[in-house]
Amino acid sequence: xxxxxxxxxxxxxALFSLTGLAxxxxxxxxxxxxxxxxxxxxxxxxxxxxxxxIRVDYQIYRAEDLAVLLPAQxxxxxxxxxxxxxxxxxxxxxxxxxxxxxxxxxxNESDFVPGILDxxxxxxxxxxxxxxxxxKPGFWYRKSFFKQHGLAVPTTWDEFVDLCARIKKIxxxxxxxxxxNGVGWPLSDVTEHFIATFGGPAMTRDLIAGKxxxxxxxxxxxxxxxxxxxxxxxxxxxxxxxxMAADLWWAGDxxxxxxxSWITGMVKDPADLGVFTLPGARGLVFATDYAFVPxxxxxxxxxxxxxxxxxxxxxxxxxxxxxxxxxxxxAPLDAYPxxxxxxxxxxxxxxxLPDLDDTIGGEWQPAFWDQLKLLWVSPARVGEVLExxxxxxxx
Amino acid sequence: xxxxxxxxxxxxxxxxLLAVFVVYPVVNTVWLSFFTSDGEFALxxxxxxxxxxxxxxxxxxxxxxxxxxxxxxxxxxxxxxxPLTAGLGLxxxxxxxxxxxxxxxxxxxxxxxxxxxVVGGVILRFLFDGNxxxxxxxxxxxxxxxxxxxxYPDTALFSLIIGSLWLWTPFSMILYSAGLExxxxxxxxxxxxxxxxAVRAFFAITVPMLRPVTSVVITMTFLWVLKIFDIVYVxxxxxxxxxxxxxxxxxxMYAFRExxxxxxxxxxxxxxxxxxxxxxxxxxxxxxxQQ
Amino acid sequence: MxxxxxxxxxxxxTVALYVAAGLAALIWLIPFMGVFMASIRPLxxxxxxxxKFEQFNPTLRNYAGAWNxxxxxxxxxxxxxxxxxxxxxxxPLAIASIAAYGFARFRFRLRDLLFMSVVALMTxxxxxxxxxxxxxxRGLGAVDSFAGLVLVHAAWGLPWIMYFxxxxxxxxxxxxxxxxxxxxxSDLRVxxxxxxPMSLPAVASAAVLQFMWVWSDFFLALILVYSPxxxxxxxxxxxxxxxxxxxWGVLSAGSIIVMAVPIMVFALMQRYYIRGMVGWTSx
Numbered sequence: 001x002x003x004x005x006x007x008x009x010x011x012x013x014a015l016f017s018l019t020g021l022a023x024x025x026x027x028x029x030x031x032x033x034x035x036x037x038x039x040x041x042x043x044x045x046x047x048x049x050x051x052x053x054i055r056v057d058y059q060i061y062r063a064e065d066l067a068v069l070l071p072a073q074x075x076x077x078x079x080x081x082x083x084x085x086x087x088x089x090x091x092x093x094x095x096x097x098x099x100x101x102x103x104x105x106x107x108n109e110s111d112f113v114p115g116i117l118d119x120x121x122x123x124x125x126x127x128x129x130x131x132x133x134x135x136k137p138g139f140w141y142r143k144s145f146f147k148q149h150g151l152a153v154p155t156t157w158d159e160f161v162d163l164c165a166r167i168k169k170i171x172x173x174x175x176x177x178x179x180x181n182g183v184g185w186p187l188s189d190v191t192e193h194f195i196a197t198f199g200g201p202a203m204t205r206d207l208i209a210g211k212x213x214x215x216x217x218x219x220x221x222x223x224x225x226x227x228x229x230x231x232x233x234x235x236x237x238x239x240x241x242x243x244m245a246a247d248l249w250w251a252g253d254x255x256x257x258x259x260x261s262w263i264t265g266m267v268k269d270p271a272d273l274g275v276f277t278l279p280g281a282r283g284l285v286f287a288t289d290y291a292f293v294p295x296x297x298x299x300x301x302x303x304x305x306x307x308x309x310x311x312x313x314x315x316x317x318x319x320x321x322x323x324x325x326x327x328x329x330x331a332p333l334d335a336y337p338x339x340x341x342x343x344x345x346x347x348x349x350x351x352x353l354p355d356l357d358d359t360i361g362g363e364w365q366p367a368f369w370d371q372l373k374l375l376w377v378s379p380a381r382v383g384e385v386l387e388x389x390x391x392x393x394x395x
Numbered sequence: 396x397x398x399x400x401x402x403x404x405x406x407x408x409x410x411x412l413l414a415v416f417v418v419y420p421v422v423n424t425v426w427l428s429f430f431t432s433d434g435e436f437a438l439x440x441x442x443x444x445x446x447x448x449x450x451x452x453x454x455x456x457x458x459x460x461x462x463x464x465x466x467x468x469x470x471x472x473x474x475x476x477x478p479l480t481a482g483l484g485l486x487x488x489x490x491x492x493x494x495x496x497x498x499x500x501x502x503x504x505x506x507x508x509x510x511x512x513v514v515g516g517v518i519l520r521f522l523f524d525g526n527x528x529x530x531x532x533x534x535x536x537x538x539x540x541x542x543x544x545x546x547y548p549d550t551a552l553f554s555l556i557i558g559s560l561w562l563w564t565p566f567s568m569i570l571y572s573a574g575l576e577x578x579x580x581x582x583x584x585x586x587x588x589x590x591x592x593a594v595r596a597f598f599a600i601t602v603p604m605l606r607p608v609t610s611v612v613i614t615m616t617f618l619w620v621l622k623i624f625d626i627v628y629v630x631x632x633x634x635x636x637x638x639x640x641x642x643x644x645x646x647x648m649y650a651f652r653e654x655x656x657x658x659x660x661x662x663x664x665x666x667x668x669x670x671x672x673x674x675x676x677x678x679x680x681x682x683x684x685q686q
Numbered sequence: 687m688x689x690x691x692x693x694x695x696x697x698x699x700t701v702a703l704y705v706a707a708g709l710a711a712l713i714w715l716i717p718f719m720g721v722f723m724a725s726i727r728p729l730x731x732x733x734x735x736x737x738k739f740e741q742f743n744p745t746l747r748n749y750a751g752a753w754n755x756x757x758x759x760x761x762x763x764x765x766x767x768x769x770x771x772x773x774x775x776x777x778p779l780a781i782a783s784i785a786a787y788g789f790a791r792f793r794f795r796l797r798d799l800l801f802m803s804v805v806a807l808m809t810x811x812x813x814x815x816x817x818x819x820x821x822x823x824r825g826l827g828a829v830d831s832f833a834g835l836v837l838v839h840a841a842w843g844l845p846w847i848m849y850f851x852x853x854x855x856x857x858x859x860x861x862x863x864x865x866x867x868x869x870x871x872s873d874l875r876v877x878x879x880x881x882x883p884m885s886l887p888a889v890a891s892a893a894v895l896q897f898m899w900v901w902s903d904f905f906l907a908l909i910l911v912y913s914p915x916x917x918x919x920x921x922x923x924x925x926x927x928x929x930x931x932x933x934w935g936v937l938s939a940g941s942i943i944v945m946a947v948p949i950m951v952f953a954l955m956q957r958y959y960i961r962g963m964v965g966w967t968s969x
Binding site: 068071181183184238239240241244248334363366370371373375376377378381384385388 | 449459520524525526527542543546547548632633634635636637638651652653654
């Protein structure tokens with residue numbers, strides 16, 4: 001019996017050695033886009049395949065999970081893909097440890113929105129390439145909904161609060177503003193909008209740089225005087241899984257939804273969409289996606305080609321799908337669908353800000369999301385939330 | 396061969412595997428817990444530092460409510476879960492024994508045990524969701540607001556505890572079922588002759604005779620609750636604001652999010668010490684057997 | 687055994703018992719139903735509650751989506767889980783049974799102490815070995831390999847299987863073995879040809895339990911395996927929530943697929959599973 005067991009074991013162990021079959025040249029791209037977002041991305045990859053003849057595989061992996069897995073893989077000098085989309089701070093950090101293939105000279109700075117490459121530059125070298133970005137412009141609404149209930153876009157803070165109060169009274173509406181949730185980032189987007197509007201772009205930048213404390217009275221003022229009263233009045237819904245929230249908002253359970261510009265690619269009737277910023281907004285978050293090539297890729301030359309393609313021609317192709325704004329200056333305006341041209345216009349006259357939690361990153365980011373989830377359901381705890389945020393930022 | 400060497404070979408593969416993959420890591424973890432991340436020897440210094448972290452113990456909780464810290468959350472989990480799982484398991488074992496079709500219901504109840512904990516987390520997330528889940532709707536029937544119970548600090552942990560009851564009570568039920576089978580008929584027959592009712596017999600005979608089973612149920616449940624990780628990871632990730640954090644999750648956070656192996660080792664060692672303490676009755680009974 | 691049914695019972699008590707049993711069945715079915723509904727119905731139908739049946743358009747689309755999901759194809763995940771669970775059941779069973787026999791039958795000075803240590807190992811949480819195991823595997827170059835995960839699961843299963851099998855062996859009457867030994871058989875032959883065949887029910891129970899536990903494991907897999915195509919079924923479930931897009935339908939279908947294997951194993955081997963649970967913990 002023992003011999004049979006041994007033979008069985010040997011067979012099983014032999015099966016293991018069959019892993020890692022040699023493959024012909026094939027690049028793998030990893031990003032977190034799935035569902036509709038992925039469907040919008042695939043044509044860009046197919047175009048690269050057509051033009052260069054190099055096969056490209058796509059795999060989905062959430063950034064939060066990559067943040068845990070990649071360092072471990074890099075330690076063992078392996079990488080799961082040849083081009084990986086990740087937060088800019090992460091790219092820089094890995095570059096510091098020598099895990100990233102240097103890209104200096106691959107891209108021409110003047111081809112892009114000014115300053116956009118800075119996020120993936122460190123030590124005077126370029127470590128990644130930019131892709132399209134998304135603006136988080138403000139509160140989206142259905143024009144038909146507003147028309148039906150005789151509502152108007154607010155131009156002052158008081159009008160905004162008024163609007164919320166009016167919407168709350170409409171029968172069938174559960175709350176004026178739908179709060180999207182996921183791992184937490186839709187909440188952070190709204191919060192950053194409030195900070196940029198009432199604290200100003202300078203506050204956003206100072207918080208990112210760690211120059212301002214979260215417990216600073218000016219920061220507290222933004223929270224306590226603007227965000228918390230709305231939460232306490234029940235104008236925000238409790239956090240709902242954000243794609244479900246989008247469905248419910250579209251169906252009329254909620255009137256306003258703070259979301260990024262990618263929502264234009266997600267609704268059935270983009271022509272019915274309207275958006276307004278918080279009155280007085282001085283800065284808008286323009287969140288760019290960045291990609292890098294790990295140093296352990298098996299096909300460095302091809303990977304660089306792909307990265308360059310994505311950063312330039314890829315962007316022009318991508319914006320046609322809607323919901324993306326190009327950081328590549330070479331993408332013409334008519335490459336955009338009509339709705340998005342309007343979004344790009346929103347950026348005029350206000351400062352383009354980096355996404356706060358994506359830029360700070362590290363363990364502070366999930367802590368930020370977690371604390372906001374708490375704030376949303378227990379707005380009275382704002383003081384403690386800010387203290388915790390500051391404590392974690394100091395680590 | 397009946398030689399000594401021949402006999403020793405019976406143990407070698409097992410002990411070798413254990414030594415490398417279990418014993419050495421355990422010792423290594425305890426060792427790590429005595430050092431700070433800079434490599435300085437601190438003996439219990441790290442323990443003091445960790446235990447004073449709000450993630451582990453948050454005294455503000457006693458003033459404003461959840462979170463109380465992972466340590467307190469685990470204690471709460473045990474205090475609530477243990478008696479309920481033992482009581483429910485026993486009740487189910489007794490009830491399902493008495494009726495026709497009890498075996499079928501037992502198999503249904505078993506769904507809880509057979510479910511991988513990760514899936515359990517998904518089920519819980521669903522069950523308590525304000526929009527899709529059934530529990531908030533049921534609660535709204537008795538006047539409570541309909542909301543996602545896992546999103547609020549004061550209900551997140553309790554929701555998970557109830558969920559864990561759903562997963563683990565089948566275990567208690569089978570053990571009690573088996574135990575009930577071992578009570579001989581004549582004991583009950585004597586009770587009937589004495590004029591006792593079914594209820595009295597239950598408390599005066601059944602429960603005391605099942606004490607060894609109860610002791611096993613308590614020990615195993617305690618050990619299981621200490622290690623809970625999967626459900627929390629999937630359902631709430633310890634949130635909101637750490638209100639459903641548990642020791643096993645916190646250990647994971649230290650080890651694989653903050654890359655702080657020493658803090659993780661402290662939490663793991665604490666878990667181990669409690670596990671060993673709880674298992675003392677088991678050790679005693681094993682030693683009793685051996686003699 | 688008639689147990690407490692010896693007592694006379696009022697009709698109302700019988701009714702109460704059936705109601706209680708029915709309640710129990712409902713309580714254990716309903717959570718499962720929620721997920722099941724989400725897996726076969728489009729999200730828009732259930733976004734206000736799955737028990738609303740005004741619109742009912744069942745579809746198997748979510749199952750196909752979960753099976754072939756680009757980020758976390760469950761088909762591959764199940765295969766990977768099998769590749770780990772099967773060896774991780776066979777290996778420790780073989781090794782532990784041999785050692786357990788030694789603990790049951792041989793007498794030597796350190797025996798009791800050694801056995802107690804093994805029992806102690808049984809109580810430890812997996813967290814105790816997480817970080818060092820990761821480092822060991824890294825040193826061996828076995829991170830992200832199935833072989834490494836199998837070894838860890840095998841080692842982790844050894845203590846409880848040894849405890850279980852040893853308890854079982856002590857209940858096997860020793861006369862047959864002694865007779866064989868008088869005839870000149872070696873310890874090994876006695877074990878393999880006499881004791882093991884008699885112990886198949888216990889082996890079956892231990893195998894079922896170990897298989898279910900390895901299949902359901904998440905923590906060790908989370909630490910040791912991360913290439914997207916190597917992920918096990920349990921790991922893929924949380925991943926079915928995409929970054930930006932959570933498809934509850936696909937997530938539920940995925941959960942049910944992952945659950946299907948333990949349920950099938952349980953359905954086929956229920957008796958062994960139960961005997962295993964009871965036997966492992968009591969006597």
